[in-house]
Amino acid sequence: MAFMQWHGGPLPRDSRVYVAGHRGLVGSALWRRLRAAGFTDLVGRDSAELDLRDARATAEFFAGTRPHAVIDAAARVGGIAANAAHGAEFLSDNLRIQVNLLDAAVATGVQRFLFLGSSCIYPKAAPVPIREDALFTGPLEVTNEGYAVAKLAGITQITAIRRQYGLPYISALPTNVYGPGDNFHPEASHVVPGLIRRFHEAARDHTPVVHCWGTGLPLREFIHADDLADACLFLLDNYDGDGPVNVGTGQEVTVAELATTIAGIAGFRGEIHWDTSQPDGTYRKLLDVSRLTGLGWGPPAIALPDGLKATYHWFLDNQSNYRG
Structure with a gap:
């Protein structure tokens, strides 16, 4: 099987880039960042136009569009409640989406592929800050096991493709992402x-x-979608390594501090009650981002309080889309 060769350096700005999931939180941020960077041939399809769970439809799309590079921001995602209630679908849908994308990319000779995983795929008891080599070293958090197993399979497939075909496909593991375009559904967010x-x-x-839910005590790290998109473009331009790269801020807050900040932004002056009968999830998930910063990226441009305010105002302007 013959492939076009990527010779390193920044992606040519006239490259055809397919952003899978381009209408979602991360995908829409990637679209904005690529446009701002001068990319002139972006390709996107929403789920009504292309069901990525359909292998044949995905293969036909790749054969027809022939992208030079692909960023996989397409996934079935949700919070603790959604993962717990629909773990089978989270596993099945995400496996099919990423396998179909990667199979089609290999078959059509896509030169660059960035697979996006998540910090939630690390073992529950991984030492903090979490290094990339902690993957596959222990049991997962049970509340999102289906999603995590699917994403771990994607990381494994990227590695296998690199070894078998010599293609410069890479993966990144973002921390918790937020920003405009997020899902504000009351149960699935x-x-x-x-x-x-x-x-x-x-x-x-x-x-x-x-x-x-929970005690409010767990610590969480958050990155604005626009900062994540900037890091993704940086990796596509600068990284060709075997292992995944953590993408985060290196800073964390308790869930209680986060709730208090958002309550203040929204103008809520009442009481916050923590239901300790509900799960907290993993207590701490701060990522070690030294691999990314060592490559020359950072620091993130958007501080958490500023990003939360901007996201809240985006929600106000778009809340008619979130009546569920």
Whole structure:
């Protein structure tokens, strides 16, 4: 099987780049960043146009469009409740999406591929800050096991492709991502958009108490989607290594501190009650980002308080899309 060769250095800005999942939180940020960087031939399809779980449809799309580079930001995602309730679908859908994308990329000679995993695929008891070599060293957090196993399979497939075909495909492991374009569904959202919606509605309705899951004590690291997109482009331009690269900020806050900050932004002045009968998830997941910073990226441009304010105002401008 013959392939075109990538000779290192920045991707040519006239390269055809397919952003899988380009309407999602991360995908839309990638689209903005690539446009700002001067890319002139971006390709995107929403799920109504292309179901990436369909191997035949995905192969036909690649054969017709022939992208030079692919960024896989397409995934079925959700918070603790969604993962716990739909673990089988999270495993099945994500496996099919990434296998179909990577098989089609290899078959059509895609030169560069960036696979996006997640910090939640690390073992539950991994030493903190978490280094990339902690992958596959212990049991996973049970509340998101299906999603994590699928993403671990994607990391493994990237490695196998590099070894078998010599293709410069790479992977990155972002910490918790937030920003404009997030999913603010009351049951299927991650922690930041979920809290934004909950405190906004409580302030609007003059609700005296907001109930939040867990103890509020776990520590979490957050990165704005625009900073993640900048790091992804940096890696595509500068990195061709066998192992995945953590993408984070190196800073963490407790979930309780996060909730208090968002409550203040939303104008909620009532009481926050922590329901300790509900799970916390992994206590601490701060990433070691020395591999990324050693390559020359950083620091992130958007501080968490500023990013949360901007995300809240984006939600206000777009909340008609989130009536679920």
